Each structure stands twice: as C-alpha cells, then as structure tokens.
Amino acid sequence: MSADHMERLRREGRIVIVGASLAGLRAAETLRAEGFAGDLTLIGDEPHEPYDRPPLSKSALLGMASPLRTELPRRREIDAKWRLGVAATGLDLAAKRVRLADGDEVEYDRLLIATGVRARPWFKEEEARLDGVCVLRTRQDAADLTRRLRAGPRRVFVVGAGFAGSEVASACREMGLQVSMAERAGAPLVGALGGVVGAVAADLATEHGVDLRTHVTVTALEGDPAGRVRAVHLSDESVVEADVVVVSLGSLRNTEWLAGSGLGAGPRGVACDAGCRAFDFRGIVTDDVFVAGDVARSPHALFGYQFLSLEHWGNAVAQAETAAHNMICDGADRRPHLWMPAFWSSMFGVNIKSVGVPPMGEQLMITQGSLAERRFVGVYGHQGRVVAAVTFDNARWLEFYQRQIERGAPFPVEFPTLDRRPEGRQPVPAGFPDPSLPTHGPMVTLSGYSPADQQLVFHPARH
Amino acid sequence: MRLVVDLNKCQGYAQCAFLAPDVFAMHGEESLLYDARPEEEQRERVARAVAACPVQAITADGLDRAGESQGASDVR
Ligand SMILES: Cc1cc2nc3c(=O)[nH]c(=O)nc-3n(C[C@H](O)[C@H](O)[C@H](O)COP(=O)(O)OP(=O)(O)OC[C@H]3O[C@@H](n4cnc5c(N)ncnc54)[C@H](O)[C@@H]3O)c2cc1C
Numbered sequence: 069m070s071a072d073h074m075e076r077l078r079r080e081g082r083i084v085i086v087g088a089s090l091a092g093l094r095a096a097e098t099l100r101a102e103g104f105a106g107d108l109t110l111i112g113d114e115p116h117e118p119y120d121r122p123p124l125s126k127s128a129l130l131g132m133a134s135p136l137r138t139e140l141p142r143r144r145e146i147d148a149k150w151r152l153g154v155a156a157t158g159l160d161l162a163a164k165r166v167r168l169a170d171g172d173e174v175e176y177d178r179l180l181i182a183t184g185v186r187a188r189p190w191f192k193e194e195e196a197r198l199d200g201v202c203v204l205r206t207r208q209d210a211a212d213l214t215r216r217l218r219a220g221p222r223r224v225f226v227v228g229a230g231f232a233g234s235e236v237a238s239a240c241r242e243m244g245l246q247v248s249m250a251e252r253a254g255a256p257l258v259g260a261l262g263g264v265v266g267a268v269a270a271d272l273a274t275e276h277g278v279d280l281r282t283h284v285t286v287t288a289l290e291g292d293p294a295g296r297v298r299a300v301h302l303s304d305e306s307v308v309e310a311d312v313v314v315v316s317l318g319s320l321r322n323t324e325w326l327a328g329s330g331l332g333a334g335p336r337g338v339a340c341d342a343g344c345r346a347f348d349f350r351g352i353v354t355d356d357v358f359v360a361g362d363v364a365r366s367p368h369a370l371f372g373y374q375f376l377s378l379e380h381w382g383n384a385v386a387q388a389e390t391a392a393h394n395m396i397c398d399g400a401d402r403r404p405h406l407w408m409p410a411f412w413s414s415m416f417g418v419n420i421k422s423v424g425v426p427p428m429g430e431q432l433m434i435t436q437g438s439l440a441e442r443r444f445v446g447v448y449g450h451q452g453r454v455v456a457a458v459t460f461d462n463a464r465w466l467e468f469y470q471r472q473i474e475r476g477a478p479f480p481v482e483f484p485t486l487d488r489r490p491e492g493r494q495p496v497p498a499g500f501p502d503p504s505l506p507t508h509g510p511m512v513t514l515s516g517y518s519p520a521d522q523q524l525v526f527h528p529a530r531h
Numbered sequence: 532m533r534l535v536v537d538l539n540k541c542q543g544y545a546q547c548a549f550l551a552p553d554v555f556a557m558h559g560e561e562s563l564l565y566d567a568r569p570e571e572e573q574r575e576r577v578a579r580a581v582a583a584c585p586v587q588a589i590t591a592d593g594l595d596r597a598g599e600s601q602g603a604s605d606v607r
Pocket residue numbers: 086087088089090091092111112113114120121122123124125154155156157182183184185186204205206232322325360361362363378379380381382384410411412413414
C-alpha cells in the first residue's frame with residue numbers, strides 16, 4: 069500500500085470493531101492514541117458499555133463489587149459510534165461490509181473482529197432451561213448467580229473444575245454454602261496446569277470443605293414438577309441433590325456470524341498471522357481484517373510457531389493494541405503479537421499465577437517452596453527448555469522465570485534457587501492428559517505444526 | 532469513577548489496600564480483591580492508591596473533579 073493511501077486511511081478511513089468488550093475497547097483507544105482520525109464504529113451485542121469479566125467470579129460473588137458495576141475505565145476519549153445491543157450477523161469480504169441483526173449494513177476500510185467466546189451451555193437443552201441451572205460469562209449471569217447464592221441454597225453443584233468452576237466453588241465455601249464439584253479428570257485445573265499441580269488444587273478444595281468428585285462426568289440434571297433443578301446425576305451412578313447448578317465446561321468461540329464469509333473462522337476461533345491479520349479459508353492472509361482477544365488463534369514464535377488460543381485477560385489487551393497499531397501502519401512499521409502468555413486466578417485464599425504455556429510442558433520441577441505447603445514455583449519443561457512457570461502464593465518470582473522462558477533457558481533448571489527443597493531436585497512428569505482425549509476447552513489450546521524446534525532466542529516486543 | 536487492576540502486573544504489595552481499604556482488600560496472602568466502581572467519596576483515596584502502586588497496575592478514570600475520562604495511571 070502506498071504511503072498516500074495509508075495517510076488517507078489514517079485521516080478519513082472507516083474502521084469497524086465487532087465485539088465491544090475488553091479487546092474492542094482497548095483497540096479503539098489505541099487507534100485514537102496512534103492518531104487515527106477517521107470514523108470509528110464499535111458494534112456489540114451486549115447492551116452495555118464494555119465491562120470487565122474477571123471480577124465476576126471473584127469480587128462480585130464475594131460481595132466486594134457489584135456484578136453490574138464492573139465497567140472498564142477509559143484510557144482516553146475514543147469518539148466512536150457505538151452500536152450496542154445489536155449483533156453482527158454477517159460479513160461480506162468483497163464488499164467490505166458488516167451486516168447487523170437489525171438489517172443495517174456498515175462499511176469498513178479496516179475491520180477488527182473481537183467477538184470473544186461465550187459459556188458452553190449444558191448440552192441437553194431442556195435440562196439447561198431448568199430454573200437454577202447457571203453459566204458464568206456475562207454480567208447478567210453473574211448478577212443471577214449472585215442473587216441465587218445470596219438466597220442460601222441448600223447445595224450448589226459446580227460442573228467442571230477449571231479455573232472458573234473452582235473460583236465459584238471457593239466463593240460458595242466462603243459464603244458458607246455447601247458445594248459439590250465434579251470433574252472428568254483426576255483433579256481440578258488439570259487441563260491448564262497438569263496433574264501434579266492439579267493435586268494441590270484438589271487438596272485445597274477438599275480442605276475447604278468442597279465435596280470434590282473426580283473421574284466422573286455429570287450425565288443428567290433432574291428437575292422438579294415446577295421446572296426447578298433439584299438433583300445432579302453422575303456417571304458413577306450417584307445422585308446429588310442441589311438447587312443451584314453452575315455449568316462450567318469451558319467456552320465456545322463466537323464465530324457463527326462469520327460462517328460463509330470466506331474467512332478461516334470456525335469452532336477453534338479465527339486464525340490470524342502474528343500481525344493479527346485474519347486468514348481466509350484458503351490460508352491466505354487478508355490485509356484489511358484483523359482479529360484480537362479470546363476469539364483469535366495466532367502463531368507464537370517462542371512456542372514453536374504453534375497457533376495459540378489464549379483465553380486470558382492480558383492477551384486480549386496486548387493483542388488488541390498490536391492489532392490496532394497494525395491496522396493503521398504499513399509493512400515495516402507493523403509489529404508481531406509476541407506477548408508472553410500470563411494469567412492469574414485466586415481460589416481458597418491462594419493466588420495462582422502463570423507465565424508461558426504450561427500445557428506444552430511434559431515435565432515439571434518445583435524449584436522453590438513445596439507443594440505440600442501450597443506455596444511454590446513450578447517450572448515446566450519441553451524438549452530441554454523452560455516453557456512455563458506457575459506460582460502458588462509466590463508471584464514475586466514470576467518475572468524472573470518469564471525471563472528464563474524468553475531466553476530459552478535449559479530444562480531441567482540448572483540455576484540455583486532460593487528455598488529449593490529436596491523434592492525440587494528432579495523433574496517429574498507434569499501430568500497433562502493425553503491431548504487426543506476430549507476436553508472441555510482448556511485455557512490454552514495448542515495446535516498446528518511446529519517447523520522450528522531448535523532453540524530460539526526471543527526478544528519481547530518493545531512497544 | 533471506574534477502575535481495573537491488571538492482576539498480571541500486581542505483586543500483592545498491598546499499598547492500595549492500605550491507602551483505600553474500602554476499595555482494595557487483600558484476600559489471603561497475596562490475592563487482591565477490589566470494587567471496580569467505588570463511591571465518589573473514595574476518589575482521593577483511590578487517586579493515592581493509583582499513584583502509590585509500585586508496578587502501576589491500577590487504571591482508573593474519573594479521578595479529577597469533573598469525572599471525565601483520563602488514564603492517569605496508564606503508564607506502559
Ligand atoms: C468469570 C470470568 C472470570 C475470568 N477470570 C480471568 C482471570 O482471572 N484471569 C484471566 O487472565 N482471564 C480471566 N477471564 C478471561 C477474560 O475475561 C477474557 O480473556 C476477556 O474478557 C477477553 O476479552 P475479549 O474482548 O477478547 O472477549 P469477550 O470479553 O468475550 O468480549 C466479546 C464481546 O463480543 C460480543 N459479541 C459476540 N458475538 C458478537 C456479534 N456477532 N456481534 C456483536 N458482538 C458480539 C460479546 O457479547 C462480548 O461482549 C475470565 C472470564 C470470565 C468470564
């Protein structure tokens with residue numbers, strides 16, 4: 069593209085962002101911050117201004133914040149046209165037009181797709197409609213769940229012990245509620261952190277009074293004649309009475325609206341290059357359609373160019389900023405999305421943080437502290453190098469490990485560490501389930517062919 | 532006033548919980564809970580917390596009297 073053309077785009081072009089949440093808002097702010105002066109339209113199917121989700125399973129359930137009041141602060145004025153409460157229903161790539169549910173069409177010069185994910189509903193529709201069966205993704209979900217928990221149910225049943233499910237179970241215990249949690253794997257958090265760390269999460273949950281049931285699946289939800297849920301049936305033939313059921317089985321990517329558009333979009337998200345440009349279904353990169361946030365799937369140089377889907381808050385922010393930058397720049401000025409994956413969670417009073425891609429690691433070394441004390445640093449290794457680290461109540465060390473990952477430091481870990489215990493001298497298998505077995509959307513999905521397994525030196529993007 | 536804490540950055544130093552205890556609270560040893568939409572009367576305390584956070588993890592808007600947007604803490 070000629071410099072002239074780019075100048076015109078920046079001055080009077082039309083940019084449309086579909087999905088008005090974390091990624092959409094941060095992208096809009098970045099566009100303005102970088103001098104985009106044209107027309108900016110944000111389209112969002114939720115009728116609210118962008119709000120933050122992580123507090124919905126933490127502060128909001130614990131009464132520290134209102135579930136309906138977690139709107140995101142603005143970094144700057146964005147002077148945008150907001151189309152809230154209306155979904156995008158189609159995309160015409162050739163005509164560069166987005167179709168809306170109300171029949172309107174919006175034309176763009178550049179499009180950003182930031183439609184995120186939604187909660188995977190309970191798979192039997194009729195049972196999912198029972199009163200008391202909940203999911204947790206939106207602020208309405210959170211308001212509904214909070215109201216039900218405040219009403220003092222006799223027992224809450226959480227289906228699926230990932231981060232979200234475990235956080236809900238933790239909040240229930242803190243509210244003094246009886247809670248059961250079922251998980252198909254052998255422990256909570258296994259998909260994200262592996263079986264060794266999962267076992268610590270299992271102990272935490274049980275010690276805090278959660279009735280944890282592992283190696284089981286929920287087979288049916290039973291309702292009473294009035295249409296309220298009253299019991300949960302499990303694959304081991306046990307039946308647990310419960311009046312609130314929280315279905316926490318991961319998420320589905322919001323890509324249906326792109327069906328037939330010609331974009332490479334589907335159940336695994338929208339694939340894009342490291343510059344956040346979407347691929348079409350032929351695998352050819354587009355130059356005017358960009359993707360960011362939970363819905364995106366992009367290759368990461370540090371992790372063997374595997375395509376990563378990261379349902380992480382920090383990823384949505386960083387990818388939105390990179391996408392926005394690249395939308396209004398030419399070739400050499402563009403930059404790759406090389407964000408170091410990172411997330412946090414907190415449950416049962418323990419702060420859990422991670423950097424890198426734990427599910428990529430076959431082996432784990434506890435380099436500081438000890439599993440039994442629930443205060444430790446675990447380092448994950450893949451083919452002789454450090455690829456991830458997790459901390460339980462030891463967050464201050466994480467930055468150091470992030471640098472080891474960036475350097476491609478060797479694994480097993482050779483450097484000496486503070487508070488190293490005998491259990492941390494040898495790596496152990498990290499205990500991830502066989503990736504070919506079905507799972508309900510772990511937080512990180514690895515896929516794709518890895519052309520470069522040699523050690524590589526990684527220089528994080530300096531913005 | 533709207534606020535958000537980047538909990539990837541937050542190190543649990545608890546300065547914010549000390550300066551604005553009705554808005555920020557430690558939960559366990561290093562997890563932070565906060566009210567994303569504090570009362571107006573908390574404004575000054577929140578502003579102090581934003582300024583005191585050693586890793587600039589807190590982003591808030593509406594910290595000035597007029598309540599208009601600003602990204603005071605948003606140093607990247
Ligand atoms: C309860 C909960 C707790 C969480 N806790 C953590 C945590 O502790 N740490 C962490 O790192 N991450 C956490 N996350 C994840 C984090 O919130 C997400 O990574 C983040 O919200 C992603 O932002 P996004 O903008 O990409 O997508 P989303 O926030 O999903 O936003 C997408 C938006 O697009 C809208 N949309 C979808 N389809 C259409 C359409 N066709 N037309 C118009 N609009 C559409 C959606 O309704 C939504 O508003 C949590 C999420 C939840 C739900």
